[in-house]
Amino acid sequence: xxxxxxxxxxxxxxxxxxxxxxxxxxxxxxxxxxxxxxxxxxxxxxxxxxxxxxxxxxxxxxxxxxxxxxxxxxxxxxxxxxxxxxxxxxxxxxxxxxxxxxxxxxxxxxxxxxxxxxxxxxxxx
Numbered sequence: 007x008x009x010x011x012x013x014x015x016x017x018x019x020x021x022x023x024x025x026x027x028x029x030x031x032x033x034x035x036x037x038x039x040x041x042x043x044x045x046x047x048x049x050x051x052x053x054x055x056x057x058x059x060x061x062x063x064x065x066x067x068x069x070x071x072x073x074x075x076x077x078x079x080x081x082x083x084x085x086x087x088x089x090x091x092x093x094x095x096x097x098x099x100x101x102x103x104x105x106x107x108x109x110x111x112x113x114x115x116x117x118x119x120x121x122x123x124x125x126x127x128x129x130x131x
Contacts, residue, residue: 030078036066037083044078093128100124 028043038061046055046069054069061079069077082090091099100120107113 027082028078028080029082029084030076031084032076033066033070033074035084036061036069036077036079038062038066040079040081040083042077043080046074046077048072048074093124097121097124 040061042055042057042059042061044057045053047053054072054074055065059065100117104113104117
């Protein structure tokens with residue numbers, strides 16, 4: 007396995023970690039009080055709502071009327087039936103994905119950044 011392949015795997019894992027604090031859901035499962043994690047745009051790329059917008063019944067209805075099918079909200083408010091990995095499991099995966107690039111200072115820094123984020127999440131729980 008080449009270095010670029012290992013880097014891609016590590017980057018994908020890191021992106022997964024970042025996305026665990028957000029969830030893409032169908033608009034029909036949206037509820038008032040949820041907050042958008044990402045902007046919502048129409049099919050022409052025009053932003054309809056920005057990140058951080060707190061959803062209301064009116065906003066949800068308008069987005070639905072405009073043809074929006076899915077939105078990305080903060081947290082994981084909808085039970086999808088998938089079991090979430092524990093912080094310990096995530097740390098094990100992080101170490102495993104970076105083992106082949108331990109000697110690379112840049113990759114070590116990337117690993118440290120994500121390890122620090124996992125530690126922060128552990129303290130929050």
